[in-house]
Amino acid sequence: MGEEMIKPYGDTLNDGMVQLSFTLPVENSSRAKKAAEIYVSRLNFEDVSVVHARKIADNFTYFVVYARAIPILDYSTVKAPEFKIKPMDFYEINEIIKIKLHRPLTVVGATIGSDAHTVGIDAIINMKGYDQDYGLERYPEINAYNMGAQVPCEELLEKAIDVEADVILISQTVTKKNAHIRNFSEFIKLLEEKNLKSRFLLIAGGPGISNDLALRLGYDAGFGPETRPSQVASFIVTKITEQKSAKRKYDGDPP
């Protein structure tokens, strides 16, 4: 594949047009506007138009800016880990579990840490599901446990061991001060301490999660906004059937 040089687009290819808005900790004045212009030019823009400047507090000015971005990106060099999983529907998924695994799958999910947001994990696990797509509880071939929110890592792990889970689903919504990263990592650390890292298929999810980020954090996959349960189930089934054919290995305590 050849080069594919791209720039932002306003109304003409490669015009580089970008809209910005930000606040600077200075009083509004011609000098403040100039500062905004200079600042944006340091961000690798040219033709900087500070179209709006307005005092919004003592010593703070809010700006709206349009400017042309200078960098050119070769899109052919951009890589992002996409799922190469074939999306399946409710019926296909149950069928495959029945035929290939000969036993139901067990899934445990929770929102860990002090995060109290359950709607995301509920959307994946609870009967009702999300966007007209049934939740995992509804799958006859899946045993799903939803522990809700504010669940300590230890408790989640205990439950997973208890019910002999195949998969652990973890949700995080609060991202402020990287709370989600801290919590996701804490769970991985706990697993590592107990030598249980490869016992479970580990799936992360939440509005601030991408597959990319999840892999970096040590999870097997990550699902972001608008995820439908069947996507998650497709991933689970594909992975677990793969693992089965490659014979499952435990590197921790004996089964």
Next chain:
Amino acid sequence: MGEEMIKPYGDTLNDGMVQLSFTLPVENSSRAKKAAEIYVSRLNFEDVSVVHARKIADNFTYFVVYARAIPILDYSTVKAPEFKIKPMDFYEINEIIKIKLHRPLTVVGATIGSDAHTVGIDAIINMKGYDQDYGLERYPEINAYNMGAQVPCEELLEKAIDVEADVILISQTVTKKNAHIRNFSEFIKLLEEKNLKSRFLLIAGGPGISNDLALRLGYDAGFGPETRPSQVASFIVTKITEQKSAKRKYDGDPP
């Protein structure tokens, strides 16, 4: 004055938070999101969050991004030419013309080129004025001629010579493809050709004009959005009385 290092402000000093939105000429996908992230990082940002990505046409994706800008600007080094003119009101201005000049001032204004926007120049010249501030026509000590829009440069200059204008006011609203810069410069060129550059006080105005830009284009001042007529009149009176004390010189054709 010491250094004053500034960065954009979201909710914590120097957090560098900036909001961006732009469109890239690629289909929406994980790779497109990654490209947006990489692109924004090339614009000297870190912690890039591509919070929204959406297909808006075949092969075009629209993004909303929040990210932290890296550059730090020393605000103490930022200079912008501000008017050092004392703002006066209607009565003061008329009074000064009477006392210091002993004759009324003559002003000619127009929107030049193919630009048909008159509301801006009308706001400055016509009786009614702008934002509760009388227009120049209302000043007993000012003779104001408003030629309207779509006026060719030659016609405007002719009129100015004709009525022995002290001041020429030029408005430009259309900025697309730098139409305003071309038109403003054309008038300056015409004056230079005729050796009349310093015969008039030259004032530019319009939504895309700053004093800074006007000076660079060879005008004596530039007025942007929200200008009130009395600000323009204050500038005119101050400049002309200054010139008077410094004796007016013509560098072109004799009076």
Next chain:
Amino acid sequence: MAHIPLNTKQIDRLKQLAKEIADQVQTFISRHSSVSVERTILRLYGVDGVDSERTPLSNKIIDKLKKKSRIKSGVSRFFAGAMLASGRDVQTTAELIDQGKIELDDLSRFSHADILEKEKELAQKAAAALDETRKKKQEKLKKYPSPQQPWRYLIVATGNIYEDRIQAKAAVSAGADVIAVIRSTAQSLLDYVPYGPTTEGFAGTFATQANFKIMRQALDEVSEKEGRYIRLVNYSSGLCMAEIAACAALEDLDILLNDSMYGILFRDINMKRTFIDQYFSRLICSRAKIIINTGEDNYLTTSDAIENAYTVTASQLINEAMAQKALLTADLLGLGHAFEIDPKIENAFLYELAHAQLARQLFPKVPLKYMPPTKYKSTDIFYSHCIDTLFNLASITTEQGIHLAGILTEAIHTPHMQDRYQALCSVNYVFNVARELGKEIEFRKDGFIAKRAQQVLDEVEPFLEKIKEIGLMEAIAQGKFANIRRPVDGGKGLEGVFEKAVDYSNPVMEQLEQEGGIHG
């Protein structure tokens, strides 16, 4: 639907006054023609193309006729003669005239009857062409159903027709029902129609027949894809009002900006020229089923929207009366108005509702063209987006016809692709969540809104009486509309106006007039 109690007697009086005003102007119009009307006849006869300097053939032929001082008789007769002389097709004949190989004003060789017959033949072909576009559009409307009103109208304005095409398709996929290609700045002052596909406009793309074709084809493709008929708009007001109408008809356009006064007030085009041109242009629109959009919204950019609301209503009534003379049926009458009240005014939204509802009730059957806020848009795009959102609500609540989407960057630049998308997100959201709000609410009797609507009507009546008294031309000269004064013999294009000689003929006009309005 929400309703304001209005006095039907008063409405009848207003409509009668408007008709009388239009009658006076019509008397003037019928005695005159213009170079651009004549060029239009040539275009409808089939004359096309430009010379190496890109001057249109139609212009060159009319200029020749003018030079020969034969213009007062109209071009039709002479061109018919030339056709007889050449014995060739229209285009070849025109080229032969241009090359000086046929003498344009030499009619002596043919009988009056032969010429008349040729003229009739040419006029019939012209009318047939207009009938054909009408039918073609009606066919398409059967295939792809017309979206429900208010139609979502979006502009494109890159200057490059090919770039515009991309933008237009994007807008349609986000929900646009109507695409308008904004003309290049000041094209309306050109006394000819530019030619060919163009890529170099300023804040707009030249209106050319080729550009019309390119865009219409693109929209046909998306109509198919989206399963709804997408209308195409361009501008005809200006020095080439009727010619552009002809080009638009030939390329199956659906809507033309076409106002009887816009050019006069906002382009300083001579008023005689404008009145003459608009009449013929509208006859063409009527036959080709092109909806016209009038420009009352513009008044509120130069004068205050509350103070001068009555001028908008008065102008709508006059535009309606003049359009009726040109045989336009109600379904083709996109009378304009706008949401332009200073948002600093308390209850501004109530005023807007009153004005929009008044227009709705005064003209219950027309596809009202509702213009978005522009004048009080801020460069703070977030704030501007809010204003547009309430505009969208006013539109759906008062059941407007053609809804020009407000754009959050209005005070900054002609829209970028994403600006249009964002605008449509707001329109789509509001139209969906408030779809039947108009049906749900009543305005309080004797409330603010009802009183305000009545007040506007009460201001219209003496205003129209005054105009009737002094005549529309004098009224415009006195600055009664949009606070702009235009002398009767001032402005551009007067030199192109002439009084018809006794032997003047415009068989196209005659045929359209005689065959009357097309219904259904």
Next chain:
Amino acid sequence: MAHIPLNTKQIDRLKQLAKEIADQVQTFISRHSSVSVERTILRLYGVDGVDSERTPLSNKIIDKLKKKSRIKSGVSRFFAGAMLASGRDVQTTAELIDQGKIELDDLSRFSHADILEKEKELAQKAAAALDETRKKKQEKLKKYPSPQQPWRYLIVATGNIYEDRIQAKAAVSAGADVIAVIRSTAQSLLDYVPYGPTTEGFAGTFATQANFKIMRQALDEVSEKEGRYIRLVNYSSGLCMAEIAACAALEDLDILLNDSMYGILFRDINMKRTFIDQYFSRLICSRAKIIINTGEDNYLTTSDAIENAYTVTASQLINEAMAQKALLTADLLGLGHAFEIDPKIENAFLYELAHAQLARQLFPKVPLKYMPPTKYKSTDIFYSHCIDTLFNLASITTEQGIHLAGILTEAIHTPHMQDRYQALCSVNYVFNVARELGKEIEFRKDGFIAKRAQQVLDEVEPFLEKIKEIGLMEAIAQGKFANIRRPVDGGKGLEGVFEKAVDYSNPVMEQLEQEGGIHG
């Protein structure tokens, strides 16, 4: 004002049902107390401060009492005894207890009458403190008039009280009337009130008495500057409901988030604990003239806003009934609801108007707390801004009391300074241009809106009947609210609940109850 015809008999029936439900719960409440009620008594007596591990003195003393298994008699009597023993002021006495220098449960040295008298004295001082804050606020309201409703309510949530102060002032200068400092994530699960000025919260700033003071002072400054009284809000629902109410009263706060069920449903706090705590906290609010805000809006984040609208109304009725038991007058009752309908639903805005108008008419005198759209906010901030704009319109049209500004970045982050500014631009714009829209319109009789409101009421009635039958606790256990099930003895904080012994005393509660509601 716009009006929906409702059946007053039906409304009376609903209010009666709610009262009966509250009566049942009240029977339970009056037989129980909790550790946090006891800590509140200490705080109101004047106990303050923390030890070197930042454990509050009030917690330490109650823990001591618990360890000695004397908690069932309540702390008041023992503390009064300790006061007699120490002969010192409250704080010193508390410190002496903490240091083990005074034995807390040794009451033998003093007569019953002396202890009773001491208790009375302490309770009177407590009540006087609550009276003082009430009067102080009334004084300020004379100096700086209260802004007209809907009040513009903005949140700050940086985690750092000093940064919050900057944000709050900015919001006020852009038009905010009310500032709420969002609590640090999960503070409601702490069984103590953190201490001192804090700078390290997560997505919120800790609710501490010192933080209250810092923010109240900042707002006093801006009230002065802006010439209008700016109200301060914090949260009390959680494990320290009554204690936070006490701290808030002592620092002149104006509004507390205080719901009888929120903690149960959304924080998994034990329901017995919550019902006990909310009662005492509300008695305090009543005396200190703190407006309470209830949390029905939250139901719609986990259950559907159309399907479960009746649960919101039912909960408002129950919250009202329980608040009346705690002597809260209508002007202090900020019943909650929200604009949370899926914008993909056709006529969603009509549903919203119906729900908002219904709340307005069912509770005509209360300052309704109207929550903005949150659940269907998009990360497309421009689109989200449109939704907020219609929310603002619904609010002004139906004359809501406390208007939480919707923020365009709701689906992304806690608001930045400019987000708040942009939100206020929309609120200010809409409130101004549609100020009297509610007065101008009527909803069509038998129209969609009227029918929808009636339908909700018709769903509320059997629902309340069912709850009355099984009891509120069982109803919650069955997941009747917000689709969340909470077992009667599940959740956090049950260990802090105890049955009152025969010699139990809470003289503060007694005095507040006896002296009744404060009017005016």
